[in-house]
Amino acid sequence: MxxxxxxxxxxxxxxxxxxxxxxxxxxxxxxxxxxxxxxxxxxxxxxxxxxxxxxxxxxxxxxxxxxxxxxxxxxxxxxxxxxxxxxxxxxxxxxxxxxxxxxxxxxxxxxxxxxxxxxxxxxxxxxxxxxxxxxxxxxxxxxxxxxxxxxxxxxxxxxxxxxxxxxxxxxxxxxDDGEGPDAALGNWAGVLPLAATWGAPEPDPRLPEGVEPPQHIVNRSNTRAS
Amino acid sequence: MxxxxxxxxxxxxxxxxxxxxxxxxxxxxxxxxxxxxxxxxxxxxxxxxxxxxxxxxxxxxxxxxxxxxxxxxxxxxxxxxxxxxxxxxxxxxxxxxxxxxxxxxxxxxxxxxxxxxxxxxxxxxxxxxxxxxxxxxxxxxxxxxxxxxxxxxxxxxxxxxxxxxxxxxxxxxxxDDGEGPDAALGNWAGVLPLAATWGAPEPDPRLPEGVEPPQHIVNRSNTRAS
CATH class of the missing domain: 2.30.110.10 (Electron Transport, Fmn-binding Protein; Chain A)
Known part of the structure; x- marks a missing residue:
């Protein structure tokens, strides 16, 4: 499909x-x-x-x-x-x-x-x-x-x-008010961006030592989520 | 109130x-x-x-x-x-x-x-x-x-x-499966955290030169949003 x-x-x-x-x-x-x-x-x-x-x-x-x-x-x-x-x-x-x-x-x-x-x-x-x-x-x-x-x-x-x-x-x-009368006010205008990002994988405390996260999880860290 | x-x-x-x-x-x-x-x-x-x-x-x-x-x-x-x-x-x-x-x-x-x-x-x-x-x-x-x-x-x-x-x-x-039979599988388990953060303010292109973003906006950049 x-x-x-x-x-x-x-x-x-x-x-x-x-x-x-x-x-x-x-x-x-x-x-x-x-x-x-x-x-x-x-x-x-x-x-x-x-x-x-x-x-x-x-x-x-x-x-x-x-x-x-x-x-x-x-x-x-x-x-x-x-x-x-x-x-x-x-x-x-x-x-x-x-x-x-x-x-x-x-x-x-x-x-x-x-x-x-x-x-x-x-x-x-x-x-x-x-x-x-x-x-x-x-x-x-x-x-x-x-x-x-x-x-x-x-x-x-x-x-x-x-x-x-x-x-x-x-x-x-x-x-949208950059060309209207309010533009003369002189105050700052713009966009404050927001983004969701993946953090570093947090292992389950019950995992035995030495078990590393798989590559598809590691690769996702510090990437944008949406 | x-x-x-x-x-x-x-x-x-x-x-x-x-x-x-x-x-x-x-x-x-x-x-x-x-x-x-x-x-x-x-x-x-x-x-x-x-x-x-x-x-x-x-x-x-x-x-x-x-x-x-x-x-x-x-x-x-x-x-x-x-x-x-x-x-x-x-x-x-x-x-x-x-x-x-x-x-x-x-x-x-x-x-x-x-x-x-x-x-x-x-x-x-x-x-x-x-x-x-x-x-x-x-x-x-x-x-x-x-x-x-x-x-x-x-x-x-x-x-x-x-x-x-x-x-x-x-x-x-x-x-929740760290103490059940699946723990013996030996694969990694844990949490991949997700967080929304504010970026750097993006000025409206129609702003005159020299208008800086106010402190309450500047301070918010690189902080967590939720």
């Missing part, structure tokens, strides 16, 4: 049409994939007894589906199959510091996926989905760690959410 | 009781305040026509209320006052890399606030709430930038969400 099988533009639906900040919105498929690729934590929104619940969880994406653990939202999702969710992935890139408070903002990349998640029952898809999720969070880890056994697979509830209905919002660049 | 006026334990309600990972859940007031203090982006969950929508936005907290812009969720919140929201703030602290894939996890701190947000109509509270929101994202910026004028205040919709119904989930420490 490759991205080529999906059109490059995401379909516009009533939920994905951007009403407020149209200039920041996008239905571009490549931007969606890039935002999902850059992260591993999403916020899943579900409705429970009419009220919303927003839960952070790990996800993986294969370009067609977003996979996440069903246990996260078990109260609603597993009790009421067919319930819609909204999954949002956000990367914060910096604060936009304008001349006036009113023009302050945030540089960010955010993707929002809507749909009814599907319980992954097929053993092959479940295996592939869990590998996708694991590799998405930590590339190289699926082959390195002990893979799930039959009992663990049975104990794992995996959900798949189609990426068909999704949208993207991105803000980049400096403040 | 100080935190002293609130009890140190948050009330347990049906929505804030932790069902799945009880050992990670907490209703501790100080932990809630610390998590909210450490961040400035939340995910607001609202229900629109029966389906959930999860939107990232900037927030501020004064220990009693969480303030955020009403425009974020205008489609539902302003059209249907009285609608419940769920606001979630999450800090990701690292990947928990266990001996087995099944035991992998994430170290994180997350706060979830439930309630019906209130439109801030009182001009004094609106002013204080906007200052709280601005100072929360960038301490020192309210006094440095031009503060809102009457027209800008009128154009700003501010919502306040009481912190009365809230809960916290935290995971810290290494993997």
């Amino acid at each position: 490759t991205n080529d099988q999906l059109s490059s533009a995401l379909p516009e639906t009533d939920r994905t049409r951007h009403r407020r900040l149209r200039e920041q919105g996008s239905l571009d498929r490549a931007q969606l994939d890039a935002i999902l690729e850059a992260g591993f934590i999403c916020h899943v929104g579900v409705v429970i007894d009419g009220t919303p619940m927003v839960v952070p969880t790990v996800y993986g994406s294969d370009g067609r589906n977003l996979y996440f653990h069903g246990s996260v939202a078990s109260r609603s999702l597993l009790a009421s199959p067919g319930a819609a969710v909204c999954v949002t992935v956000t990367h914060v890139d910096g604060l936009v510091l304008a001349r006036s408070v009113f023009e302050h903002g945030v540089n960010y990349r955010s993707a929002m996926v809507h749909g009814v998640p599907r319980l992954v029952a097929d053993p092959d898809e479940k295996w592939a989905g869990l590998r996708c999720l694991t590799e998405h969070a930590t590339p190289g880890q699926w082959a390195y760690a002990r893979q799930p056994n039959r009992k663990e697979l049975a104990a794992t509830t995996l959900l798949a959410l189609s990426l068909e209905e999704a949208s993207v919002k991105i803000r980049t660049g400096g403040p | 100080t935190n002293d006026q609130l009890s140190s334990a948050l009330p347990e309600t049906d929505r804030t009781r932790h069902r799945r990972l009880r050992e990670q859940g907490s209703l501790d007031r100080a932990q809630l305040d610390a998590i909210l203090e450490a961040g400035f982006i939340c995910h607001v969950g609202v229900v629109i026509d029966g389906t959930p929508m999860v939107v990232p936005t900037v927030y501020g907290s004064d220990g009693r209320n969480l303030y955020f812009h009403g425009s974020v969720a205008s489609r539902s919140l302003l059209a249907s006052p009285g609608a419940a929201v769920c606001v979630t703030v999450t800090h990701v602290d690292g990947l928990v890399l266990a001996r087995s894939v099944f035991e992998h996890g994430v170290n994180y701190r997350s706060a979830m606030v439930h309630g019906v947000p209130r439109l801030v109509a009182d001009p004094d509270e609106k002013w204080a709430g906007l200052r709280c929101l601005t100072e929360h994202a960038t301490p020192g910026q309210w006094a440095y930038a031009r503060q809102p004028n009457r027209k800008e205040l009128a154009a700003t919709t501010l919502l306040a969400l009481s912190l009365e119904e809230a809960s916290v989930k935290i995971r810290t420490g290494g993997p």
